[in-house]
Amino acid sequence: MTAFTIIYFAFLITASCAAAFYKYKSALLLLFTLLCVSLLAGLLGGSGVLVNIAIGFGLLAAAGGISYAFRESMVQILPGEGAKLMRTAPLTAAFGLLVIITYVIAAVFAPVIAPFGEAEVVGASFAPADDVMILGGDQLGRDMFSRLIYGARNTVGIAMMTTAIAFTIGTIAGLVAASAGGWVDQVLGRIVDTLMAIPQLIFALLLLTIVGTSVVNLTLVIALLYSPLIFRLARAVAGNIVVMDYIEAARLRGEKTWYIIAREVLPNITAPLAAEFGLRFCFVFLAISALSFLGLGIQPPTADWGSMVRENATLISFGEITPLIPAAAIALLTVAVNFVVDWMLHISSGLKE
Structure with a gap:
């Protein structure tokens, strides 16, 4: 058993116990479900599968944290009814609003944000990601x-x-x-x-x-x-x-x-x-x-x-x-x-x- 596996399960067990002690039923259910799934996946697929599960869970936790921060920011920025509405919004709605706003900003300010032109050829065909093209190139060498x-x-x-x-x-x-x-x-x-x-x-x-x-x-x-x-x-x-x-x-x-x-x-x-x-x-x-x-x-x-x-x-x-x-x-x-x-x-x- 690798050190990652020990730390991973120790974290889940500790977090589950903390959620049970403070009577956070939703968090306890989520953590206990994740613990059972991780145990079964670890037995069948080894530590590699646990790494993928941990990454996925980490991304979900990060999305939840960012959504919470965005919602609280909107509560402070928006006046009156807008602040009241955002205060009662679920985290899923806050996450959706954040994504939509991000897409709108990208669409409106595309020429400013994009490092290269829409059809500009800047590298080799299917070039790998590097410091110039952070996601690599397409079939024509465009960013x-x-x-x-x-x-x-x-x-x-x-x-x-x-x-x-x-x-x-x-x-x-x-x-x-x-x-x-x-x-x-x-x-x-x-x-x-x-x-x-x-x-x-x-x-x-x-x-x-x-x-x-x-x-x-x-x-x-x-x-x-x-x-x-x-x-x-x-x-x-x-x-x-x-x-x-x-x-x-x-x-x-x-x-x-x-x-x-x-x-x-x-x-x-x-x-x-x-x-x-x-x-x-x-x-x-x-x-x-x-x-x-x-x-x-x-x-x-x-x-x-x-x-x-x-x-x-x-x-x-x-x-x-x-x-x-x-x-x-x-x-x-x-x-x-x-x-x-x-x-x-x-x-x-x-x-x-």
């Missing part, structure tokens, strides 16, 4: 770190714009269908049913093959494919509002349909739509990355995380983790957005801890 930073601007920016367009189309159509009813609702509903009956990825590949793979076409095609889902949500939540007495009173006053939609219906469905925006952004973001991986998304030399995975996939055969870096960036943002969306849903539902 992976610089392209990762620019990829935040391109991938996330296009996904955000696409989601906004899809939400505008879907929300307006859903509100009109719920407010007008009758044949308008039937026509819009049947169009949406037709679009939803076609598999999205196959339909996107077909449309992009026909119209071309420019950024504008990509944005419009993905927005068209995801707007029916938003239509269904907007129509459902607005349908519960338009039957209320105050909506009927507005109609009896002679208010027009667009006034009722803008002043009476829309303010009362903002919370579920805001939560759906976060979830739909994740799906749009993943769809654009998948299309780029297949070669029909954002085109070279524009940096994009999906295409970066495809361009460097050869290195996986040699045990290199370079293709996993942009994939990890995609996964991290998706998880972060879902953490924030879960928090928003909890707040909008009125539930208490």
Whole structure:
């Protein structure tokens, strides 16, 4: 038994005893579970597996500590209601907000942060990491770190714009269908049913093959494919509002349909739509990355995380983790957005801890 194994298990046992003494039930459950898993993994895989578990646990602990520090900083910086809201936010939501803010800063200030240009060749093909290129080079010798930073601007920016367009189309159509009813609702509903009956990825590949793979076409095609889902949500939540007495009173006053939609219906469905925006952004973001991986998304030399995975996939055969870096960036943002969306849903539902 190595010294690391002894120290590792001694730490877990001591921490578990401390959590039990101070009656921290959540910490005790986590530590005891980790102790059991580590014991089983150590027996089956040896000390090497324990090292990996320790690294993973250390990363989680570091993420929790950073999230706690970020949350407390926001409590001090934000005024009034913002500070109160952040004080009650779970660590997962704080972590999600921190990741999203980091991505936004990287996207906005990409030319300042990135040491090299987006398509600048600065080294040899698949160059290893060094002092100049901290993440190494890609298949053309471009700096992976610089392209990762620019990829935040391109991938996330296009996904955000696409989601906004899809939400505008879907929300307006859903509100009109719920407010007008009758044949308008039937026509819009049947169009949406037709679009939803076609598999999205196959339909996107077909449309992009026909119209071309420019950024504008990509944005419009993905927005068209995801707007029916938003239509269904907007129509459902607005349908519960338009039957209320105050909506009927507005109609009896002679208010027009667009006034009722803008002043009476829309303010009362903002919370579920805001939560759906976060979830739909994740799906749009993943769809654009998948299309780029297949070669029909954002085109070279524009940096994009999906295409970066495809361009460097050869290195996986040699045990290199370079293709996993942009994939990890995609996964991290998706998880972060879902953490924030879960928090928003909890707040909008009125539930208490």
